[in-house]
């Protein structure tokens with residue numbers, strides 16, 4: 384079902400290789416905004432928009448593996464999102480459990496899942512145990528997949544990540560340089576973002592992957608996340624291909 388190669392930083396070989404050096408697979412990052420408005424426009428409760436947003440993420444993963452995307456990183460829940468109404472937070476946590484439970488589907492697609500966010504044992508972290516378990520299990524159950532890497536940002540904030548990287552570099556006794564910050568990020572393997580997508584008309588980066596997106600293009604679209612589809616994904620990819 385997948386067309387990805389063992390090394391996700393290298394595009395498939397064969398005819399493409401004969402045409403020149405292999406192109407690097409892209410890193411696409413998505414701020415999945417507009418679930419609440421999508422639901423409101425249909426007279427539905429906000430949480431239904433999040434449910435549809437999670438379903439759409441599964442669709443976008445299926446589309447992305449058939450495109451030159453090696454890395455797809457999505458903003459599932461920010462460090463600021465904890466202040467939302469309790470019932471909404473609980474619903475979004477449940478959706479993360481559902482997403483991280485899609486192991487069979489991810490394995491069929493050869494997709495490796497990753498998580499980026501505040502370490503579970505850090506003083507301010509609030510991730511409940513059942514979400515931690517789902518995250519750990521999905522990471523382990525998809526670890527041998529060699530295709531696209533899907534990274535879910537959960538309890539994530541870019542400024543917190545940068546502060547933690549600087550502190551960790553200092554604690555290691557190394558000078559604070561771009562290279563040592565790279566090496567002390569939550570997920571050092573994450574390559575620079577090629578294109579950042581934000582749906583639903585807002586034009587802000589909202590503390591997402593601040594370091595990794597320093598040189599990225601940005602694709603803003605008015606489409607709400609639950610309606611984000613193949614044409615939108617292709618428009619984002621066209622900015623960098």
Ligand code: FPP
Nearest residue numbers: 416417418419420433436437459478479482
């Ligand atoms: C923005 O919608 C989206 C979020 C707060 C993040 C939650 C995202 C999902 C549930 C979809 C993907 C699912 C997972 C599990 C990663 P909003 O509530 O800010 O919408 P609004 O701006 O229209 O109110």
